Amino acid sequence: MSRLVVVSNRIAAMEGKKESAGGLAVGIMDSLKDAGGLWFGWNGNISEEELPLEHHQQDNISFAAFSLKQSEYDQYYLNFSNTVIWPAFHYRLDLVQYQREDYDGYCHVNEKLARRLKPLVKKDDILWIHDYHLLPFAAACRKLGMTNRIGFFLHIPFPTSEIFNALPPRKELLEMLCEYDLIGFQAETDRLAFIENLSLVTDVEELGEDQFSAYGKFVTVRVYPIGVEPDSIRELAEGRLPPKLAHLRDKLNGQLIISVDRLDYSKGLPERFQAYETLLENYPQHRGNIRYFQIAPTSRGDVQAYQDIRHELEMEAGRINGHFSTLEWTPLFYLNQHYERSLLMKIFRHCDVGLVTPLRDGMNLVAKEYVASQNPADPGVLILSRFAGAANELTSALLVNPYDRDGVASALDKALRMPQAERIERYKAMMDVITKNDIVHWRKSFLNDLKAVPHQLEPGQQPLKEGSLPKPA
Numbered sequence: 001m002s003r004l005v006v007v008s009n010r011i012a013a014m015e016g017k018k019e020s021a022g023g024l025a026v027g028i029m030d031s032l033k034d035a036g037g038l039w040f041g042w043n044g045n046i047s048e049e050e051l052p053l054e055h056h057q058q059d060n061i062s063f064a065a066f067s068l069k070q071s072e073y074d075q076y077y078l079n080f081s082n083t084v085i086w087p088a089f090h091y092r093l094d095l096v097q098y099q100r101e102d103y104d105g106y107c108h109v110n111e112k113l114a115r116r117l118k119p120l121v122k123k124d125d126i127l128w129i130h131d132y133h134l135l136p137f138a139a140a141c142r143k144l145g146m147t148n149r150i151g152f153f154l155h156i157p158f159p160t161s162e163i164f165n166a167l168p169p170r171k172e173l174l175e176m177l178c179e180y181d182l183i184g185f186q187a188e189t190d191r192l193a194f195i196e197n198l199s200l201v202t203d204v205e206e207l208g209e210d211q212f213s214a215y216g217k218f219v220t221v222r223v224y225p226i227g228v229e230p231d232s233i234r235e236l237a238e239g240r241l242p243p244k245l246a247h248l249r250d251k252l253n254g255q256l257i258i259s260v261d262r263l264d265y266s267k268g269l270p271e272r273f274q275a276y277e278t279l280l281e282n283y284p285q286h287r288g289n290i291r292y293f294q295i296a297p298t299s300r301g302d303v304q305a306y307q308d309i310r311h312e313l314e315m316e317a318g319r320i321n322g323h324f325s326t327l328e329w330t331p332l333f334y335l336n337q338h339y340e341r342s343l344l345m346k347i348f349r350h351c352d353v354g355l356v357t358p359l360r361d362g363m364n365l366v367a368k369e370y371v372a373s374q375n376p377a378d379p380g381v382l383i384l385s386r387f388a389g390a391a392n393e394l395t396s397a398l399l400v401n402p403y404d405r406d407g408v409a410s411a412l413d414k415a416l417r418m419p420q421a422e423r424i425e426r427y428k429a430m431m432d433v434i435t436k437n438d439i440v441h442w443r444k445s446f447l448n449d450l451k452a453v454p455h456q457l458e459p460g461q462q463p464l465k466e467g468s469l470p471k472p473a
Ligand SMILES: O=P(O)(O)OC[C@H]1O[C@H](O[C@H]2O[C@H](CO)[C@@H](O)[C@H](O)[C@H]2O)[C@H](O)[C@@H](O)[C@@H]1O
Pocket: 010, 020, 021, 022, 023, 024, 025, 027, 131, 132, 155, 156, 226, 299, 300, 361, 362, 363, 364, 365
């Protein structure tokens, strides 16, 4: 029987390791728990020695984890993935710092990982590759003669051509992506942007619904919005708050606003703090009666732009508290630390407003988790950015433009005053979508399609010739 092999840069923490805060690891873990299989990815360690893969079994999931050399971590992860692709794909060309050797290092790591994975893969295994670190992975596998079905899911947005054209290796990246049998995106806008970009660099023949031929390859391109596990979130959320937090909850009178994000410039944190400040300025009746908690664990702290955003936020939080605090009241709690996900779901349930306002986001699982954690009889209100993938599904949230601080302040005021009947109605509409498009639906629809779509290498076809991956002209 064919096995599922998942490859992603970030994997869920193995026993005894620090948990990583990111939607990709959460989503894949939830999805693999059910299907079982092999999960191949980075163990988070740097080592100059070429260490054997770290193997570990957890229920029906086998983990195989590699470490990276310092130069690989720098070029593949920090520089090309997180200082070129991540900012560009989140529409921040001003933060892109491209160097040709980083792109070479990125392709080199992809080729090396494909070589390390190959001995673990059986002929009829199905490979599911995740996210922007691994755009060239299928091309690297094909070069090694691997004929398995290989699918790819992009967790972040795919930019339109005005942005994508600025990337020097844009043609090579698109050509390598066409080595996948199936490419999945979070939203229709991402899918359309990919097809538009592809059509600008090569002849694309439309073969049928969502199916294209380009560079002599068949590729199917569809949308699969990632979901959550609503039942397990509800169970976690219903559990008891740890005594210290329960005590704090009892002490805090008034309404609570919560935000949880990796500390990332794409999440719109300074803009959000300023919107909260506008709320306190323009709606003084809330002063002394509300508290805003921002949980923001450090992420990618070795990248300069992430250090800059951290300093900016510290200053903003200090400024707002300095301006509005009284002896009895602190308006903003900024917690720059990671919280266990099981605890977050309980915290969500006790908060009246979930404030999720990224400037761009592939999906944003926190938005779905906040809703799924609520008490159906007395739910809180979700305020959600129009620019998060989740806004395509959670249309009953209060949708806002995160750049419009007056608009966000007004939505906060509305949320804090919303009658129970309206909160219940909006919650029910969102739960219907969250339940229908849950994580099982995401996994099953992607994998069923991957098994059915036209395959790159039908029997008799020759794999790609040996040689290096295409380089920029
Ligand atoms: O692995 P890191 O560099 O520490 O970063 C954490 C993850 O961040 C990104 O998550 C995305 O995937 C989520 C689930 O699909 C989605 O909801 C969110 O909008 C995305 O930003 C990144 O894409 C992952 O690769 C990282 O592991």
